[in-house]
Amino acid sequence: MLVFKFGGASVKDAAGITNLAQIVKKYSHEQLLIVVSAMGKTTNALEKLAKAYYNQAVDTHQLYEEVKLYHYSILHNLFDDTHPVFDDVANTFVEIDWMLEDEPVDTYDFIYDQLVSVGELLSTRIVTAYINQVGLTSKWLDVRGFIHTDNTYREGVVDWSKTCTSIQQYVPAMLMSGVVVTQGFLGGTSENFTTTLGREGSDYTASIFASCLQAQSVTTWKDVPGVLNADPKFFADTIKFDTLSYTEAIEMTYYGASVIHPKTIKPLQNAGIPLLVKPFNDPNAAGTVISHYDNQYFKKAIIIVKQNQALISISAKDFSFISENHLSHVYQLFAQNQVKVNVLQTSALSLSVCFDWVEERFNHLLNQLKQEFNVKYNSNLSLITLRHYQYELLKELTNGKKILLEQTSRNTAQIVIAG
Incomplete structure (x- = not known):
């Protein structure tokens, strides 16, 4: 059997959904499970809605109406007005x-997951109905009853044993009778609340199903020709990789390459399942195949740019050295606040950490750190990571930039710059 994942860009409008159905038709002789993200920029729109609702902003209902209007416009382009998908x-x-009827009483992260998750529920209802309309048989599967997580909202930790048991017990029979359509990015708790698996987590969902079902392969369908050495939005002369090793793909995603979710690769590597982009x-088109490949020679460096970064510098209030005990405690605070460390650098008197800026989490972390340490920070930064770099390229990318932190190793260079 095969697992396909379609991202938001591939289902952003009626034409995209029509194209998805044509791709699925080509594989109608296969057992096929497809994982679908929210349509277009719906996740961004629902994030705004969640924040507005949490803060009881005056534009909450206007933001909600915009989300509804977007989806109903797609529905009217695909279906007759009497089609049951409208219900x-x-x-x-x-x-x-x-x-929205009640004032918020739960934590922001809990509210975020309950609201933002609706994007995938909507997209999969529409995709399932359209696949059936074009003459194929498809079944809608609520992923929240199959991918079981803990209560870590916005970063749900998967219970692999329980998840595989649920998937293996029910999904194979569903696959025998048609295409199975399910949601990316989502999970469910033992209390039947919705969790999300981390931003852009639909790739991870596909990986979980493939691993539990021992799929032949996973294909993630993107708006790029495959895995590139750099983001074409930032760099003009990118090249596509025909093949990549699991190890290199893991390194790329760890450092922030957005083409694949960071947690996607390891389950596939463990099961020996290739990932096609x-x-x-x-x-x-051939795209890129990620599988068991030997160490590769890279003609061009891999360039990964992460924006919206923060850099924090921490020192002891008594001017003592930064010790292992300090490091352990600081890491514990980062973990408690679900703040992922992208770069860490120590000196005798200070510790500098670069991480993704999430305002709510950062403010809580900052208040905790200030109780015991002197703290300085910068926001609105960019982190550039170079794999298989040459010093000439490093100089070129940093020329005229204000460098706040630089760290190099044998294969990787990381630079935090202002702006």
């Missing part, structure tokens, strides 16, 4: 209606 979508929106606008 399915309306019933899905009820989950948001119920929340292919363009949804050219489904016959």
Whole structure:
């Protein structure tokens, strides 16, 4: 059997969903499970809605109406007005209606997961209905009953044993009778609350199903020709990799390459399942295959740019050296606040850490750190990571930039710059 994952860009409009159905038709002789993200920029829109609701902002209902209008415009382009999918979508929106009726009493992360998760529930209802409309048989699967997580909202930790048991018990029979359509990015707790697996986590969802079902392969359909050595939004002369090793792909995603979610690769590597990254606008193209490959020679460096970064410098209030005890305690605070460390650098008197800026988490972390340490920080920074770099390229990328932190090793260079 095969697992396909379609991202938000591939289902952003009626034409995208039509194209998805044509791709699925080509594989109608296969057992196929497809994982679908929220449509277009819906996750961003729902994030704004979650923040507005949590803060009881005046534009909360306006933001909600914009999300509804976007989805109903796609529905009207795909279906007759009497199609039952309109009822399915309306019933899905009820989950948001119920929340907005009351003032927020839960934590922001809990509210975020309950609201933002609706994007995937909507997209999969629409995709399932359209696949059936074009003559294929598809079944909608609520992933929240199959991927079981703990209560870490926005970063749900998967219970692999329970998850595989659920998937192996029910999904194979569903695959025998048609295409299975499910949601990326989501999980469920033992109390039947929704969790999310981390931003862009739909790739991880596909990896979980593939691993538990021992799939032949996973294909993630993207708006790029495959895995590139750099983001084409920032760099003009990118090259595509025909193949990549699991190890190199893990390194790339760890450092922030957005083409694949960081947690995706390891389960596939453990199971020996190849990952194909292919363009949804050219489904016959070869794309990139990630599998067991020996160490590769790279003609060009891999360049990864992460924006919206923060850099914090921590020193002891008594001017003592930064010790192992300090490091242990600081790491514990980062872990408690779900703040992922991207770069860490120590000196005798200070510790500098670069991480993704998430305002709510940062403010809580900052208040805790200030109780015991002197703290300085900068925000609105960029982190550039170079794999297989040459010093000439390093100089070129940092020329005229204000460098706040620089760290190099044998294969990797990381630079934090202002702006």
